[in-house]
Amino acid sequence: MLKDEVLKILLSSGSHVSGQDISNKLGVSRTAVWKAVTALKNDGYDIESVNNKGYLLTKNKSILNEAEIETCMHLYDCKVFPKILYFNSIDSTNTYAKKAADLIPSDFLVVADTQTLGRGRLGRSWSSPSSTGIYMSLCIRPNISLEKASMITLITAMAICDAIEELYNISPLIKWPNDIVINSKKICGILTEMSCDMDGIKYIISGVGINVYDTEFPDDIKDTASSLLLETGTKTDRAKIISSAIYHFYEDLDTFMQTEDMSILKSKYESRLANIGREVMILDPKGEYPATALGIDETGALIVNANGKIKRIISGEVSVRGIYGYT
Amino acid sequence: MLKDEVLKILLSSGSHVSGQDISNKLGVSRTAVWKAVTALKNDGYDIESVNNKGYLLTKNKSILNEAEIETCMHLYDCKVFPKILYFNSIDSTNTYAKKAADLIPSDFLVVADTQTLGRGRLGRSWSSPSSTGIYMSLCIRPNISLEKASMITLITAMAICDAIEELYNISPLIKWPNDIVINSKKICGILTEMSCDMDGIKYIISGVGINVYDTEFPDDIKDTASSLLLETGTKTDRAKIISSAIYHFYEDLDTFMQTEDMSILKSKYESRLANIGREVMILDPKGEYPATALGIDETGALIVNANGKIKRIISGEVSVRGIYGYT
Incomplete structure (x- = not known):
């Protein structure tokens, strides 16, 4: 969509960009650029228009969409850029990813602002309110045998910890194999699902739910769950957290693939392991x-x-x- | 369908059954029974109608359908009766079973007379001509961890061997892990696919292709493939082979589940192993x-x-x- 392309230009520029420059870059009329900017303002973006200077994105209100994620992702030197599929609302990013995996041959990442049927482990539901969390499912296709698939969950957990540490300057811990805790409260869960045959993995879906801005929780989890905002007092863009996590994931996946086991990553994982010695x-x-x-x-x-x-x-x-x- | 119910009665009776008896049993009119018998004759069944005696199914021309399979299956003391889903033609029984697995909570068996996109291992196609082979996919949901799933392929291979031995009085061998050979020619292949998460298996699809009545093969496999008819000179109903295989499968699955490994079944598998000592x-x-x-x-x-x-x-x-x- 043109709106997304205009947003990407505004996001990646620190200063004013003229309507003419945008129009030249995208090969569309200045009226089309103006319409796209108006649409972005309606989406909640604060865009300043100054005569003879152009457009400036002054404040990012933590809006989540494909352009935000893609722009953030290009700030990282990612080994792989999975295709981004963003939805304002979806039943479950994992359920969607499983269906899409048969249709999309490359790696891809499904992200949603809210899930109507968010799923956790063992058939449990995953509370997925709008505009507060990260609900994402990464589909990868590593050439490994199924006996090794469970290690992808550990790598996902490490990547989420790395992203949080990088952006919040706090060190989360992992409750083996896959829950991430800060101050003994769960802030992230992982649901890894996969399809395989006797010759190996067809695809693995690493589903991640992170409590980012939540300030309240359903009764059944309110004593054990928390959010990044509650534990750190800081608000960080979800697109940044997503991009950082994806970057760190592919870094560690690359290391894992060298030996197809955790031998190199063992000490890193153990340094994050909440259970160790307990x-x-x-x-x-x-x-x-x-x-x-x-x-x-x-x-x-x-x-x-x-x-x-x-x-x-x-x-x-x-x-x-x-x-x-x-x- | 009424036709299927009438067929089941005729199949399981060795002598004439009166139209009145069938009509009473099924709670339908005698005209409806007569119509069902006519439809079965159109399907190719030889049904003798004798005044005052009733209907007799004189000769079974190896027709494959749900009623044939279900009737045969009831001759075995099966631990589990999977739901039968029969198709004259389908893209691939495994592909269908994977879709159906999300909708049907119980075990089920997909059987087709022909496949238009039959699949083998490693993305190869599986030649699936009409009225000559068995193309079936059994969906099971054992409560085991994914590391153990590959053993289901071995159990499937043993079950097919057991069925062939029982019905043809010949001992097929298994080329580890999953090809079945008679006189060093391949007569059956198995494609096991599964869906799992970190807590275990959601479902396993055991796909089986058996060359039953084939007398010719595509060029690329004609030197290595054969059929039960070519190797034994005998014709056996496909419904019988299917039912026997399902019976033996659940017998061995039961044994496997006692230890969740091959420790009890190891010697049985090895007695069928073509590769042993070679x-x-x-x-x-x-x-x-x-x-x-x-x-x-x-x-x-x-x-x-x-x-x-x-x-x-x-x-x-x-x-x-x-x-x-x-x-």
């Missing part, structure tokens, strides 16, 4: 037992000491419950 | 090498001796090529 309850279907989390191995499994016995915990077989703070 | 080429992306196949381990991996070194081969990481007969 007591956890292993919710084995055959019976719960307490253990001390020691770290992960090169397959991404959690290694625990259960009463002197070293055990390897695989996601999906058991759940881990912290016996401290956020559970 | 030279194979391991097509490792890092470089091919010859090895001797020793058997499988409890995870279903192929264990080989490569120049004195014991290696564990995982499907999807390497391909195995036999250096004998059928490759």
Whole structure:
């Protein structure tokens, strides 16, 4: 859309841009540029128009859209630029991504301002109010066998932590395998889904929900959940968080692909691991037992000491419950 | 459909059934029964109508449909009766099953007389001429972690062998992990596809293509492929083969679920393993090498001796090529 192209020019320019320059750049009339600017103002953008100087985007009100995300993403030296599919409202970014994966051959990122049927792990719903969170699903197609797919969840968790650390100057922790906590409160969840056959992965959808500007939560999670705004007091553009996370994700994915395991990334993941050295309850279907989390191995499994016995915990077989703070 | 219900009654009765009996059983008029019988005759069934005795299905011309499969399936003491979805023609039973899996919560079996876009492994096509083969996809939802999913392919291969052995009195062999051979010729291929998240398997589609009555093959496979008819000289109803395979599949799946690995089924699988004790080429992306196949381990991996070194081969990481007969 022309509006998006005009927005990209205004976003990436620090000073006034003349209507003529925009019109030349995009090969459209000045009237078309003026109409696009008017449409952007209606979307909530503050755009100053000064005679003989042109247009200036004065203040970004944290609006989320394709142009915002793409412009931010180009600020990073990304190894891969996934195609961006943005929706004001969608049932679930993961559900949509699974359908789109059969139609789009490249990597792509589905982002929505709100989800009407947001999903979490184990069939739980994911609260997805409008204009407060990040709901996104990245579809990738790494050439790995299905036994290795669960490590993508760990890489996603690290990427979200990296983005938050970069933009908020705070170090979030990971509750193995996939929840991200700040001050023992959950601010992000990850739902990884995939399609595979016996020859390997067809695609992996890494779904991410981040509480960004939330100030209140549904009753069932209000004691355990928080948002980046509540924990840091700062507001950061969602497009920046998304772009930073995608950049860090592809950085670590590249490292992972060198060995197709966590051997290089193990120490980085463990430095973020909330559970390390702490007591956890292993919710084995055959019976719960307490253990001390020691770290992960090169397959991404959690290694625990259960009463002197070293055990390897695989996601999906058991759940881990912290016996401290956020559970 | 009424026609299917009448057919089921005729199929499961060895002698004449009166129109009145059928009409009473199904709660429909005798005219409706007569119309259904006429429709079945049009489908190709030989139905004898004798005054005062009733209808007798004299000869089954290997017609495949839902009623045939369901009637056959009830002859087995199946642990699970998957819902049957039969199509005269379909693009691909696996493609259909993947779409249906999001809509049907139970196990189900998609069967087609012909496929217009039949698929094999690694994006290859699967020749699927009408009235000659079995093209079916079973959707199951075992509560297992994704690391264990590849074993379902081995269980499927064993079930097809069991069905052929039961009905043809011949012992097919399995080329690890999933091709079935008779006299070193391929008569069946399996394409297992699945959808999972980090908590486990959502569904597994076990797609099976069996060459039943084929007497000729496309050029690219004519030296390596054969059919049950060509190798045994016998014609057996496809509905019987399907039902027997489904029965044996659920038997072995039950055994598998006791330990969630191949420990109990290992010796059974190995007794069918064509590669055992023979030279194979391991097509490792890092470089091919010859090895001797020793058997499988409890995870279903192929264990080989490569120049004195014991290696564990995982499907999807390497391909195995036999250096004998059928490759």
